[in-house]
Amino acid sequence: xxxxxSRLTMAFGAFKAVDDASVAVNEGEVLGxxxxxxxxxxxxxxxxxxxxxxxxxxxxxxxxxxxxxTPEQRARLGIARTFQVPLTFESMSVLDNVMIGAFLRHHAAxxxxxxxxxxxxxxxxxxxxxxSAKSLGTPGRKRLEIARALxxxxxxxxxxxxxxxxxxxxxRAGIDLVRQIHRRGITLVIVEHIMEVIVSLADxxxxxxxxxxxxxxxxxxxxxxxxxxxxxxxxxxxxxxxxGAA
Amino acid sequence: xxxxxxxxxxxxxxxxxxxxxxxxxxVYQRLGALxxxxxxxxxxxxxxxxxxGQVSVGHAVFFGAGAYAALAGYAQFGMPPVAGAPIGVAVxxxxxxLIGVPTLRLSGHYFSMATIAVAELVRVLVTNWEWLGGxxxxxxxxxxxxxxxxxxxSAVPYYYIFLAVLAAILFGTWRIEKSRMGFYxxxxxxxxxxxxxxxxxxxxxxxxxxxxxxxxxxxxxxLYAIMFGFxxxxxxxxxxxxxxxxxxxxxxxxxxxxxxxxxxxILVPLEEISNSLxxxxxxxxxxxxxxxxxxxxARFLPSGLLALFAGRMRPAGKPSETEPSHAA
Amino acid sequence: MSSILxxxxxxxxxxxxxxxxxxxxxxxxxxxxxxxxxxxxxxxMLAMYTAFLVWTTFGGGPAAAVPIAAVVLAxxxxxxxxxxxxHIMKGPMLAQILGTFGLALLLRYSAFWYFGANFKxxxxxxxxxxxxxxxxxxDAPRLLAGTIGLLVTLSLHLILTRTALGSxxxxxxxxxxxxxxxxxxxxxxxxxxxxxxxGATGIAGALIATFFYTSPTxxxxxxxxxxxxxxxxxxGSVPGALVAGLLIGVIExxxxxxxxxVYKDVxxxxxxVLVLWTRPQGLMGKA
Numbered sequence: 001x002x003x004x005x006s007r008l009t010m011a012f013g014a015f016k017a018v019d020d021a022s023v024a025v026n027e028g029e030v031l032g033x034x035x036x037x038x039x040x041x042x043x044x045x046x047x048x049x050x051x052x053x054x055x056x057x058x059x060x061x062x063x064x065x066x067x068x069x070t071p072e073q074r075a076r077l078g079i080a081r082t083f084q085v086p087l088t089f090e091s092m093s094v095l096d097n098v099m100i101g102a103f104l105r106h107h108a109a110x111x112x113x114x115x116x117x118x119x120x121x122x123x124x125x126x127x128x129x130x131x132s133a134k135s136l137g138t139p140g141r142k143r144l145e146i147a148r149a150l151x152x153x154x155x156x157x158x159x160x161x162x163x164x165x166x167x168x169x170x171x172r173a174g175i176d177l178v179r180q181i182h183r184r185g186i187t188l189v190i191v192e193h194i195m196e197v198i199v200s201l202a203d204x205x206x207x208x209x210x211x212x213x214x215x216x217x218x219x220x221x222x223x224x225x226x227x228x229x230x231x232x233x234x235x236x237x238x239x240x241x242x243x244g245a246a
Numbered sequence: 247x248x249x250x251x252x253x254x255x256x257x258x259x260x261x262x263x264x265x266x267x268x269x270x271x272x273v274y275q276r277l278g279a280l281x282x283x284x285x286x287x288x289x290x291x292x293x294x295x296x297x298x299g300q301v302s303v304g305h306a307v308f309f310g311a312g313a314y315a316a317l318a319g320y321a322q323f324g325m326p327p328v329a330g331a332p333i334g335v336a337v338x339x340x341x342x343x344l345i346g347v348p349t350l351r352l353s354g355h356y357f358s359m360a361t362i363a364v365a366e367l368v369r370v371l372v373t374n375w376e377w378l379g380g381x382x383x384x385x386x387x388x389x390x391x392x393x394x395x396x397x398x399x400s401a402v403p404y405y406y407i408f409l410a411v412l413a414a415i416l417f418g419t420w421r422i423e424k425s426r427m428g429f430y431x432x433x434x435x436x437x438x439x440x441x442x443x444x445x446x447x448x449x450x451x452x453x454x455x456x457x458x459x460x461x462x463x464x465x466x467x468x469l470y471a472i473m474f475g476f477x478x479x480x481x482x483x484x485x486x487x488x489x490x491x492x493x494x495x496x497x498x499x500x501x502x503x504x505x506x507x508x509x510x511x512i513l514v515p516l517e518e519i520s521n522s523l524x525x526x527x528x529x530x531x532x533x534x535x536x537x538x539x540x541x542x543x544a545r546f547l548p549s550g551l552l553a554l555f556a557g558r559m560r561p562a563g564k565p566s567e568t569e570p571s572h573a574a
Numbered sequence: 575m576s577s578i579l580x581x582x583x584x585x586x587x588x589x590x591x592x593x594x595x596x597x598x599x600x601x602x603x604x605x606x607x608x609x610x611x612x613x614x615x616x617x618x619m620l621a622m623y624t625a626f627l628v629w630t631t632f633g634g635g636p637a638a639a640v641p642i643a644a645v646v647l648a649x650x651x652x653x654x655x656x657x658x659x660x661h662i663m664k665g666p667m668l669a670q671i672l673g674t675f676g677l678a679l680l681l682r683y684s685a686f687w688y689f690g691a692n693f694k695x696x697x698x699x700x701x702x703x704x705x706x707x708x709x710x711x712x713d714a715p716r717l718l719a720g721t722i723g724l725l726v727t728l729s730l731h732l733i734l735t736r737t738a739l740g741s742x743x744x745x746x747x748x749x750x751x752x753x754x755x756x757x758x759x760x761x762x763x764x765x766x767x768x769x770x771x772x773g774a775t776g777i778a779g780a781l782i783a784t785f786f787y788t789s790p791t792x793x794x795x796x797x798x799x800x801x802x803x804x805x806x807x808x809x810g811s812v813p814g815a816l817v818a819g820l821l822i823g824v825i826e827x828x829x830x831x832x833x834x835x836v837y838k839d840v841x842x843x844x845x846x847v848l849v850l851w852t853r854p855q856g857l858m859g860k861a
Contacts, residue, residue, distance in 0.1 A: 049443065075445035087440035089433050100433045103426045104445040112426070152444055301671035303612070348850045354667040355610040358675075359801045360850055362612075366798055367843035374836055435666075485794075489679065492672070500668055533683035540676025544662050548669035 001060075002027040002187050003048065003079070003156055008057035010043050010211075017043040018054070019211040025156065030178075030188040032202030032219070034195070036232055040211040041191050042084065045160055048189070049081045050074045062155065075104065080154030084161045086141035088133040088148075095120065095129040097144055101151030116151055123147045123177060139170045146177065156187040163197050175200050195223065207231070261409060265402045276401040281514045282408040283469060287487075288494035288506030289415050290462035295492055296500030297419075297428070298455040299435035300350065301358050304365030305491050308338040308460040310372065310483035312467030317384040317477050322377065326394040327386050331468035335461045341368070342460035343453070350452040369483040383478025386471060396472050404473045411469065412507075415462055420503055431455060435501070463491070489536055496543050499550030508552050577709035582831045583824055584710055588720025590823020595723040596778040596796070597803035598730055598815040599771025605747040605810030606767040607663060609670055613654070613678035615797025616685075617772055621647050621779020622788040623685060626694050628780075636718065636784055643780035644773045651772020655765050678793070686790035693787040715784035726777055727819075730770065731812045743767060747810065795839065802846040 003025040010018040018040045025031045033041045046052040048059060050071035058067045066074055080101075089097050098116035099109075106112040120126050123143055128136070133144060142162055149157055159178070163171050171194070178201055182188055192198050198205055199219040207215040207222055209231040215222050222228055260267075268274035287309060295301050312334035319330025345364050349357040373381050390397035398404060422428045433441040434448045442448050471477050481487075494513050499505025517532060524531060543550070600614045611617075624646050625639035634642075654677060662673035705712045734740040743763045745753040750760040786792075803822050807814030822842060830838040 051439070071439075071442045072445050072447050075443055081443050083440065083443075087437040089436040089440065091436050092432060096429065096432075100429060100441065100446070101444045103429060107426055109424055109426065109429070112429075148444065295668065299667050301668055303671065303675050344847070345850075353608065355604075355608070355671065356805075356850075358612075358671045359610055359805070360846075363798050363801060363843050363846045366794070367840060367847070370836070370839055370843070496668065496672060530683055530687045533679055534687055537676050537679030537681075537683055540672050541658060541680060542676075544665070544669045544673035544676055545658055548662075548665050548672070 001025070002062060003189070004060045005044070005048060006058045006060065008044065008047055008054050008059070010040075010047055010052060011055040016211050018047065020057075021208070021211075021213050022057075023206050023213070025187060025189055027155075027187055028185060029203045030182055030190065030201050032198040032205040033189065033191045033208065034193055034198055034205060034222075035208030036193065038210075039208040039231070041208045042160065043211075044208065045081075045158060045189075045191050049079065049158060075152060075154075078153070078155035079158065080149035080152050080156070081158040082142070082145040082149055082160055082162055084164065086138070086145050088136070088141050088144050090132070090134045093130050093132055094125055094136070094144055094147075097133050098147045098151045101148040104152040116147075119147050119151045122180075123150070138165050139174070142166070142174070143177065146181070150181065150186075154186060156189065157181065158189045158191075160191050161193070162190070163192060163194055171197065199223065265405050272401065275405060277515060277518060279401045279405040279408055279473065280518075281510050282405060282412050283466065283473070284490065284494060284514050285507045285510040286408060286412050286415060286469065287463060287466040287491045288498075288510055289412065289419065290459050290466055291491040292495045292500060292502075292506045293419065293422075293459040293462070294452075294456045295459075296495055296502070296505065297423075297431045297435070298452050299431075299501070300354055300452055300456065301492070302361040302456070302459070302488075303358050303492065304361030304363075304488055305459075305463055306483045306485065306487035307341060307361075307365040307368045308463035309467035309470070309487050309491075310368065310477075310479075311335075311338040311341065311460075312464030312469075313471035313477040313482045314372065314378055314384070314467075315464070316468040316471040317386050318378055320386055321379070321384045326392065326396070327468070327472045328394065328396055331465060334464040334468050338460040338464035339457045342457045346453045346456045350456065351449045365483060365485070365488065369479050372483060373479040379478065381479060383476060383481070386475035388475075397475070401473075404469075408469060411465065416503060416507075423503065427451060427454070432501075486533070489533075489540075493536055493540055493543075496548070496550055497539065499552030499556070500548075502550065502552045502556060505550050505552045509550070512551075579828075579831070581710045581712075582827045584712060585716060586824035586827030587820055588712070588716045588723075588823070589827065590820035591720040591723035591727065592778050592781055592819075593723075593799055593803055593823050594727045594816045594819025596775045597800045597807070597819050598727050598812045599774040600800045601804045601807065601810055601812060601815045602730070602734075602767050603771050604804065606743065606764050607659075609659065609663060610674070610801075611659075611771070612671070612674040612797065613681055613793075614771075614775065614800050615793035615795070616678045616681040617647055617650065617775040617793075618779040618782065618796050619685060619788075619790065619793035620650065620681060621776040622783040622786075622792065623689060623694075624776070625780040625783035626696060626788050629696050636715075636780060639780040639783070640722070640777050643776035645776070647776030647779070648769045648773035651768040651775075652765060654772070655768040659768070660761065660764075678797070682790055682793055689790060691790065693789045695787055696784055713785060715781075719781035719784065722781055723778065724816075726774060727812070727816050730774065731816070733770075734812060739766070798843060798846070802842055802849070805846060805849045 001024050005021060005023045008018055008021045009016060021044055033045065035041045043052065047054045050069055054067065058065055060066065061077055061079060066077065089100065095116055098120055099112045102112040102115040106115050117129065120129055123146060125143055125147060128140065133141065136144060163174050166174060175197060178188065190198065190201060202219050205217065205219050205222045206213055207228050214227045214231060215225040264278050265275050291302065291305050312331060315334030315337060316327040316330040319325040319333065320327050341364065345360050349360045372378050378384065387395045387397055430441065430446050430451050433446060434451060438448050467482065494509030495506040497512065498507065498509030520532065596614065596618050600611060603609060603611050621643040624643040628634040628639040628642055658673055658677060662669040704714060705717055734744060742758045743766060745756065745758055746760045746763040754760055799822065803815055803818045806822065807818030825845065826838050826842055829841040
């Protein structure tokens with residue numbers, strides 16, 4: 001078990017965004033976190049990364065308790081992430097952006113630069129190394145964020161709705177990239193609400209609804225799960241589907 | 247590489263020869279020394295305000311620490327003023343830690359508020375502390391005792407001392423720019439959240455930048471005290487000093503290596519001219535102009551003048567010529 | 575408790591209510607847009623001069639000066655928002671801080687240039703003889719200021735929590751994007767906040783002018799009082815500003831009484847540093 005959240009609860013006053021969620025991620029797998037909007041998956045995600053401190057529960061990484069650690073401390077241990085709305089360093093070039101990630105393990109500027117160029121090549125942004133991050137479109141920025149995170153040599157990469165806002169062609173390219181990253185041995189946790197992405201990439205899926213886990217299993221198991229269909233499409237539609245399906 | 251350093255070398259040569267070029271005029275020599283001294287203060291401010299993006303509006307407190315340490319060392323213990331400078335630097339760094347540790351973790355506005363409050367606090371304390379001369383201030387050696395007192399009648403020796411210090415600061419800043427710290431500060435400025443997600447201890451780096459900035463500002467204060475031989479709460483810790491440092495850096499280009507120098511080259515002569523034209527009445531007007539200038543810069547040109555001319559990165563779509571491992 | 579000390583405390587509470595009044599504007603702006611108005615103290619200063627001008631131009635007392643100052647300052651607040659603040663909020667931190675800081679300098683030294691450095695005062699006779707309650711003497715101007723300060727601050731709180739306008743403003747303060755999706759226009763609400771906040775400084779300044787020296791640099795100290803009050807009470811919390819303002823007023827008055835007027839400022843500034851270190855989010859707010 002590489003990353004484990006245990007009985008995680010995140011309450012804002014009386015409202016529980018995440019309610020007693022326990023999720024374990026095994027080394028080398030791709031775990032999908034899905035759920036309709038407002039299901040609490042992003043909040044849960046941010047508890048894993050350290051942006052939010054859970055009201056109760058723990059997060060363990062590689063055997064140690066990281067619940068109280070800051071995002072930068074977790075990054076140093078090997079947890080990397082991307083952001084739902086890309087937070088690229090706009091005033092810097094693509095290369096400089098990725099160097100920030102590389103600097104985590106390579107303190108000298110020349111070494112960080114080499115590492116960054118290598119990673120940029122791997123994600124297919126080599127032609128844009130000197131371009132300003134500002135001038136990239138959304139898919140470019142998302143790819144840049146991934147490159148930046150990869151440059152920090154993470155053990156697990158957390159992707160926050162990386163495919164949101166992309167065209168179908170861009171999504172396919174994105175899926176290829178993620179597969180490529182997975183092949184290199186990096187564990188992945190993917191938050192998505194585009195079903196097709198999860199189905200193509202995830203080994204296992206956990207479904208959130210209203211802060212709680214309502215189903216888990218393989219993608220095909222989960223997509224046929226009654227509660228999941230209900231959560232996404234509503235009770236009546238789910239009844240119609242199960243009534244209509246033979 | 248050669249093409250870019252040529253104008254720089256020319257400028258450096260000009261700077262070295264300047265006092266000789268204006269050999270006849272004491273006024274111009276003094277102006278030159280003042281420009282360089284102002285550039286030192288503004289470059290020090292630039293480290294925290296420009297590179298780290300944390301806007302200190304109370305930097306005068308560090309300037310005062312340096313100036314007062316220098317002259318108090320003389321007035322109370324008979325030391326040459328320059329010997330008091332390291333103490334001023336230490337005090338400045340301590341104050342920076344006092345302000346920075348709790349506030350740099352929070353929003354930038356909180357930090358700025360804190361810098362004003364502490365600067366005011368110190369100014370009031372100093373005004374009422376007889377050991378530091380109270381409201382009257384402290385004077386340096388009226389007659390130089392040894393060469394260590396650095397008491398010169400001509401502005402030229404000061405000019406060269408200040409130039410050496412400025413060169414050292416700019417060189418140091420340039421090295422930082424190219425190092426991990428420089429990259430990290432730029433990242434923090436653009437998106438602290440993203441930087442932290444990549445392992446950057448944002449609070450710590452901002453604090454380092456602030457402490458370094460404070461120490462260098464104290465050096466500027468000590469140099470001022472050595473040249474002018476007098477310091478009081480207004481000239482040492484007054485708000486005008488904070489304003490001048492930040493306006494020179496912001497006008498020239500905050501976060502750019504030569505921004506503060508450009509700002510000093512423009513504003514110091516301008517202030518001298520307006521002072522001689524308007525006399526005493528000009529003093530109040532200076533602040534009005536500075537205030538208006540700051541508002542205009544904030545509204546229309548926050549990146550400063552130099553940013554208009556600085557090289558731009560190529561937009562996406564043009565092929566890059568970067569290869570790995572070329573000597574930077 | 576000695577009657578002198580009681581008197582000092584009452585006096586502190588009264589001035590504290592005025593501090594609460596103009597600080598609640600500052601905290602409201604923060605809550606709405608995460609920006610500190612560094613010119614806030616100078617708004618109060620302008621209000622004081624407005625009151626002075628009302629007196630010298632047509633002999634009007636606080637009854638005229640307070641509403642006039644409120645309107646004048648509300649206008650200045652709106653102008654500041656539309657011409658400057660709205661734009662700098664889209665810029666880097668440097669622009670956000672320098673924007674209102676530059677405005678502060680501009681206002682302060684324009685007043686210095688136009689009115690001169692000398693103190694101005696309004697005549698003592700404007701409001702009648704001091705009130706006597708038991709063993710406590712209270713000057714009429716201070717009593718009026720404190721009472722109105724308290725009432726207006728409470729009104730501001732009620733506007734925010736009990737009216738439709740107020741709930742729209744609070745929605746923007748909570749989450750501007752979400753509010754926009756609900757059809758509320760954040761820019762408009764922010765402009766209202768600036769008008770209300772500046773108007774509050776107008777009232778506060780016109781009241782202070784009846785018992786305090788009016789000078790161009792008075793805004794410098796008042797700004798820091800406002801910062802301390804907002805930090806203490808919690809950024810974004812008007813009730814917090816009220817409680818903190820009263821507390822600061824009392825602490826200041828008691829300090830002045832015990833160790834002298836010069837050091838009362840030092841106590842307040844030191845209190846700020848302590849708040850920074852121990853509880854930066856204040857009693858009731860969000861940092």
